[in-house]
Amino acid sequence: MYTISNRLKIASIILMVLGAIGIGIGFGSSPSTAEEAKEMIASHGEGHGDAHAENVTEHHGVAESHHGNAEAHGDSEAHHDSSHDEHLLHQLQNRPWAAVYVAAFFFFMIALGVLAFNAIQRAAQAGWSPLLFRVMEGITSYLVPGGIIMFVLLACSVAHLNHLFVWMDPEVVAHDELIQGKSGFLNGTFFLIRAVIFLAGWIFYREYSRKLSLAQDEASDDSNFLKNFRASAAFLVFYLVTESMMSWDWIMSVDPHWFSTLFGWYIFASMFVSGITVIAMVTIYLKSKGLLQDVNDSHIHDLAKFMFGISIFWTYLWFSQFMLIWYSNIPEEVTYYVTRIADFKLPFFGMIVMNFLFPVLLLINSDYKRLNWFVIMAGVVILGGHYLDIFNAIMPSTVGDQWFIGIPEIGSVLFFAGIFIFWIFRALSKAPLQPKRNPFIEESKHFHY
């Protein structure tokens, strides 16, 4: 039996408190009126603001002499200015919300990725992984709190507490025929109903599989194992459909004018690789504490191979999506990447380095995949890269060029990291770390590559 150490408990609580303070500062410092928003931007970068202002006056002057109709021009300028400020206000107000949303989804998707991995291992009857089942089950326990938080955030959006999803704003929809055409799918009620169905299905499988897994330890036959096998196979079918729809709902719909067919797969690859990385990290941590005695370097090697392979898979999907849109350059699709490359250059391309180049060069060597500290190091970079991936998916349509990785973003990550660590290690301490009667457990103990 594993007992959560006091140091880990205190560390996770400190993370939560620090994170909560960061989130609080984020909400506290977001502007409530357009004037405030303008002031914030003006005081933000004096040099930038000055240059901008100069530009405007110059432009203004030229336009004036050209038209000789200062009054009309002034009018249009004022109008343009106010709509611009309104836009800015929304972006700045969105920032703390988006920061929380990105972090909440990031940690939730780790748990969901692990759930998928767990189901695949069970459905494939893998011989190497049964030793890691309890670790996986521990991580998937975060589905419940994480799912509730996600649902509350989505409900907040539907209740118009924020502007994360532009299609939820009836005023926007009234003037937007494109969104009107999609309102059969994109409407608040149906959106929440879908979220409930997805979350209920995932959490139900998680709890059911966990129950069977624990029951198998005490059973005298393999009926629980068989039931779990069937449930996992069925879950994978359910998961593929719901995960795809979830990615349209929770991520793609922040930009309701844009669509991509392989988006569901792309988000799946991101969650799958982050999930596997976290399995490897938690396993290495528990092993370093002297628990999980039977887990050897070959198990870590296998997980690292998965991290390597799925990182490449993610890149393949990322590139396929990017290249098809870049190549055909259809205006209605390409704006997605135009805004990202214009305003998010560093996170957008930095993510490719972290999620592809780094794992490919570091994890290609078989000896390195057996070095625990090496896997941890690569894992930290991969997780950072996939946080950026979700960041790049949500931020451009919610905060636009007002993005920054500052107190609200780091605070949210710390807060959810705290909950995540606390919850999964609490779940890990609830059952023995090694399954007893799994039919493949002996094979797993002697697994050797």
Added chain:
Amino acid sequence: MASKVIHALYTDDDVLMHAVKKVKEAKHHIEEVYCPFPVHGLDKAMGLAPTRIAITAFIYGCIGLAVATTMMNFIMIEDWPQDIGGKPSFSYLENMPAFVPIMFELTVFFAAHLMVITFYMRSKLWPFKEAENPDKRTTDDHFLMEIEIHNNEDELWQLLAETGAVEINISEK
């Protein structure tokens, strides 16, 4: 130089593995082991050095990537930068997504083919090469261990007989 070798034949890979370990323990140099199929762990038991073919493949892949990049940079950007369907041929980087499929394929092509050729050369395999199996049964269901004799014929015979060899022959090489 006429040297004599001793051939011990086995019919089971487990027995062979034990025999190899025993012969290694007695500090005899095993010249060669002939098997009809790969025996897992035999290289480790014989103390063979790990293969470096993966390292060569990595280098070949890098060469392939360099070839692809140089080729397309010269053809598409430097030599005749045409406007083909509005693709930006001003610099390699600007038009890179269009080149990635070729860069990828050439990397794989070079890595795979040059590695295979390296394998053939290092293991001296080519068409019309004369087969080197000392006993035809080693391609079907027998394993054969070959040890060179240095005036220790009886001792070796004794040792190999104890390891469960089904047949022991001494031949000139």
